[in-house]
Amino acid sequence: MRVIRYVEDSRVVLAAVTDDNAVHPLPFTEFMDVVREAKRHQLSTFRYIQTLISGKRGIEKEVAELNLLVPVVAPEVWASGVTYEKSREARNYETSEKTTGQETCYDRVYHAERPEIFFKSTAARTIGPNAPIYLRSDSNWQIPEPEVGLVITREGEIVGYTIGNDMSCRDIEGENPLYLPQAKIWKHSCAIGPAIRLAETVEDPYNLQMTCRIYRNDQLVVEESANTRQLKRRYDELVSFLIRDNEVFDGTVLLTGTCIVPPNQFTLQEGDRIEIEIPEIGVLSNPVQSLAQQAVAN
Structure with a gap:
């Protein structure tokens, strides 16, 4: 599983990309927020993201169609x-x-x-x-x-x-x-x-x-x-x-x-x-x- 960040309608979106290339927006804008929240739930980042996207369909766009940003804002x-x-x-x-x-x-x-x-x-x-x-x-x-x-x-x-x-x-x-x-x-x-x-x-x-x-x-x-x-x-x-x-x-x-x-x-x-x-x-x-x-x- 991969994580990307992109801009849509002037809004920053964080998303998971599954192995079949489906793009699933996440309720975060920064990668490290997901990591911290996963730890709070005592889950690995992968398992936590799975709970967020389970049973949901990805967006219609493919990764190549998105306006990608740096995947993590590295200080x-x-x-x-x-x-x-x-x-x-x-x-x-x-x-x-x-x-x-x-x-x-x-x-x-x-x-x-x-x-x-x-x-x-x-x-x-x-x-x-x-x-x-x-x-x-x-x-x-x-x-x-x-x-x-x-x-x-x-x-x-x-x-x-x-x-x-x-x-x-x-x-x-x-x-x-x-x-x-x-x-x-x-x-x-x-x-x-x-x-x-x-x-x-x-x-x-x-x-x-x-x-x-x-x-x-x-x-x-x-x-x-x-x-x-x-x-x-x-x-x-x-x-x-x-x-x-x-x-x-x-x-x-x-x-x-x-x-x-x-x-x-x-x-x-x-x-x-x-x-x-x-x-x-x-x-x-x-x-x-x-x-x-x-x-x-x-």
């Missing part, structure tokens, strides 16, 4: 780095400090007990399906980073899985790892959605197939796939380091690292479209715009 989005071998290779390729045969900071963190976890976004900077991703104006090498996102409670319980796009400026981080916040955080540099897959309905979160497609002038120019079984660290391990001596909030999203990196010569351009698919969750699709174009539009 904060955090991200994990260098959790896949492919990510380590990409970071080593772009760094200006690499030397043949010498271990880099990315090599060390890949094998270290403590993972790399960094702040990525706030609710105001995070967008949902079909909203434009913006290109940073002072970078010439920008890519999407497709990732599984964990939706967690303030206690660190994983209550759902979503898709995340952790946009990255490879040239800025490559120039100096201390520039990581600037390489990762800017307006509309993080997308999540299109849905939340309830954690208890995922048979094996370490066997999720992910595909990233990038279109340019309606032509497919990049298509790569990977599987979460390639993840070096476990989700609960990453969460444990995020919440350690830290205050997190209900609905926080933790991105778990990327296993898909476009070819080294590739950079996004205005007008591109990014699609990230995990069949159990859906397809997160976003057009690419420059901040300059957005400023003119406003």
Whole structure:
């Protein structure tokens, strides 16, 4: 079962999507309200939603016809780095400090007990399906980073899985790892959605197939796939380091690292479209715009 948020007649609607793709509106507007109410009834979120929709018919519209929003208004989005071998290779390729045969900071963190976890976004900077991703104006090498996102409670319980796009400026981080916040955080540099897959309905979160497609002038120019079984660290391990001596909030999203990196010569351009698919969750699709174009539009 998945949970989505959408706008209808200027009203925000939270809805459950069953495995037969029927859409059932729920008497809430925020995902975490459902999670909290389920706990109050001493039920899992899945079982509680089942009680709400049992015997009811879904709406006539399909998910593809709805004006989707971010599935959870995450007060904060955090991200994990260098959790896949492919990510380590990409970071080593772009760094200006690499030397043949010498271990880099990315090599060390890949094998270290403590993972790399960094702040990525706030609710105001995070967008949902079909909203434009913006290109940073002072970078010439920008890519999407497709990732599984964990939706967690303030206690660190994983209550759902979503898709995340952790946009990255490879040239800025490559120039100096201390520039990581600037390489990762800017307006509309993080997308999540299109849905939340309830954690208890995922048979094996370490066997999720992910595909990233990038279109340019309606032509497919990049298509790569990977599987979460390639993840070096476990989700609960990453969460444990995020919440350690830290205050997190209900609905926080933790991105778990990327296993898909476009070819080294590739950079996004205005007008591109990014699609990230995990069949159990859906397809997160976003057009690419420059901040300059957005400023003119406003």
